[in-house]
Amino acid sequence: MTDTTSLPVADSCAPSVTYAIGADAAVTVAGALKALADPLRLRMLSAITTDPRGESCVCDLAELAEVSQPTVSHHLKVLKDTGMLQSDRRGTWVWYRIAAGRQQAVAALLDAFAPVAITGDHGSADGTEDALVRAEALRDMDGRVTRLGEELADELTGLSRDLVVAIVRESYAGLVRSAKVTRHLIPLTERFARQRLTDLARDRSSGVPQVLFVCVQNAGRSQLAAAIVNQLAHGRVVARSAGSAPATDVHPRVRSLLTQIEGEHDAVAAFPKPLTDDAVRAADVVVTMGCGDVCPIIPGVRYEDWAVGDPALASPEGIDAIRDDIERRVHTLLTTLT
Incomplete structure (x- = not known):
């Protein structure tokens, strides 16, 4: 009888489950994702995240959909139970804000995952042909x-x-x-x-002021803000943009806005760019837009954080409101630089 214990095993399937998420952790995370798997709750979370006040009143959130006040309260309670929200009662109203320590998780959901889930990446049926063509081109x-x-x-x-x-x-x-x-x-x-x-x-002590707008994908808000600055400043301030995790392309809705602002040629030429230390060092002002603490702290650079909605996720009316919001902020910024 042959002893097979010492024989090599060819092409054996030996998956490693050691590093898989633990069972208890999986239950907790799945519960949180289930709680978030509701369109109105996601809209509420987005509204609270992008509210310039840093928090939203339940009376504001009730306007997101034609539902009863008890329904709104129920959805907010579910979000609060996940640990994503904190609340305070002031008088007759309750105010909600993103819980301390959960900002990055919410930003990852709304600023990184959501736009990708909407646009997708549609290649060939199984992706094989695209991969082969890309590999040949890269060689x-x-x-x-x-x-x-x-x-x-x-x-x-x-x-x-x-x-x-x-x-x-x-x-x-x-x-x-x-x-x-x-x-x-x-x-x-x-x-x-x-x-x-x-x-x-570049020497920051000379020349026109430079502003760097940073978001996650550099496919929406930061591109739009930079275009508005360059339009309104007439060369007195130069604006650029970058992303902490750049997307493959500028979002179509934002590109149409860039066409209105910059013209078709410049809008077509826009592309997502990765954030670099030299871009931060060259800036007089760095404006972050939902990307968290990703920018290196450089002495002499002024930092601002703008809570602005993502045009890639907004309705047509929401896109107009976001553009108006950014334009108001840009006017204020320019008065401090010029």
Whole structure:
């Protein structure tokens, strides 16, 4: 009889369950997700998160849908039971705010997961063809990136050649992670690298003030805010935008707004960009919009946080209200810079 204990096992299935979420934790998380799995509750959570006051009155939340006051109270109680909300009674009304320590979790749901769930990423039926085409394109990309670095180094003679080449490669690496279409990667890499090299050489004590808007995906609010600043400032202030986890493209609803503000050419040229330390260092003001504490703290840079709704998730009326809200904030910001 053959002893099989010492024989090698070929192509055996040996899944590791050691690192799977624990049973008790899974029950807790599933309960929270179940509580959030209601359209009105998600809208309430979004309204509270983006309220400029940092909290919302139950009377405001009741206007989100044509339901009775007891129904509104029930939904808010469910959200509160998940630990997402805290509340205070003041007089006859109850005020709700995001619970301490839960801001990042709510931001991840509303600013990162929700837009992706809405837009999706529709490729081929099984994704195989898209993956093969992308892999083939990326194999040819290294040589093109090298040539781009050499060309920019020849052009920008005032900067270290090694620095220019390194920035080009870093810029490409930052964009390729989220790039949906590889054919645009080289021109986008060139634009991004040129901006980063400009940032590295900028002296904040001279020149026009610069504002950096940062959100999670750089596909909505931050793009819109930067466009509005550049429209209203007439060159007296320069605005840019970036994302802590850039999306593959600017959201279609926001792109239509950018077309109205900037014109079709500039709107088409807009693309999500990753946040870099040099962009923060070059800014006079950094405005975060729902991305949490992702920006490095640089001495001399002013920081603001704007609680603004996400146009990618809003209704047509909500998009108009968000644009108006951003424009009001921009007017206030410009008065402090000009």
